[in-house]
Amino acid sequence: MAKNYIVTTYQSAELFLEEFKSESQKWHNIVRKQREKDEPKLEWTLKNTNLSYRETVKKVGELEIMIFEYYRLVRVAIVHRSASTEEKLVKKYDKLLDYQAQIFSMYDVEAPNRFDEINFDDFLLFSRVIKNIAFSLCEIAKPSNEALAADIDIKKFKKSIKNEKRFDNAIKGEIQTRYGITGQDAELILKLIHSDM
Numbered sequence: 001m002a003k004n005y006i007v008t009t010y011q012s013a014e015l016f017l018e019e020f021k022s023e024s025q026k027w028h029n030i031v032r033k034q035r036e037k038d039e040p041k042l043e044w045t046l047k048n049t050n051l052s053y054r055e056t057v058k059k060v061g062e063l064e065i066m067i068f069e070y071y072r073l074v075r076v077a078i079v080h081r082s083a084s085t086e087e088k089l090v091k092k093y094d095k096l097l098d099y100q101a102q103i104f105s106m107y108d109v110e111a112p113n114r115f116d117e118i119n120f121d122d123f124l125l126f127s128r129v130i131k132n133i134a135f136s137l138c139e140i141a142k143p144s145n146e147a148l149a150a151d152i153d154i155k156k157f158k159k160s161i162k163n164e165k166r167f168d169n170a171i172k173g174e175i176q177t178r179y180g181i182t183g184q185d186a187e188l189i190l191k192l193i194h195s196d197m
Helices: 002-028 041-046 053-060 062-079 083-097 100-107 120-140 145-151 154-160 164-179 183-196
Strands: none
Touching: 002 041, 002 062, 002 120, 041 053, 041 062, 053 062, 053 120, 062 083, 062 100, 062 120, 083 100, 100 120, 145 183, 154 164, 164 183
């Protein structure tokens, strides 16, 4: 059952990477390098952020990338079993053995495990690593408050524009819903919107 969870979780990760590509392109006008044949999507994504590859890897975390790559190969082995994939899996697993104590202290799971011993802890580790990678990538590609303020269509809020408190609450709700931004950043974006009105 855990292997099925890993396959499903990987599909969600790939969907995130596709959406991230579009979002980061929108905010940073990145000229993307062509993806090489058989180049993993995460690797390609790391090469195509608004930072250098080295800076991106440092912010995302080399260990997280290694773990992600191991479970990507687990997924490949589940869906397209081959001898070459199994060899790569063993090599990736053996590399991760050196980090098991660190992984346990960071994620509180008994994982990763060998392919034939994959269990629920592997699923937990993989999903937590994906979440951390996604968070790091979003932090890297975060647009400026000015860009976010310019992106909000205030015409949608015509009805509440006469009542400043209502208008502010509507705009803050939009900022939170669309961008997941609250607190001080939301207030700054709101001030920028007011200054442009």
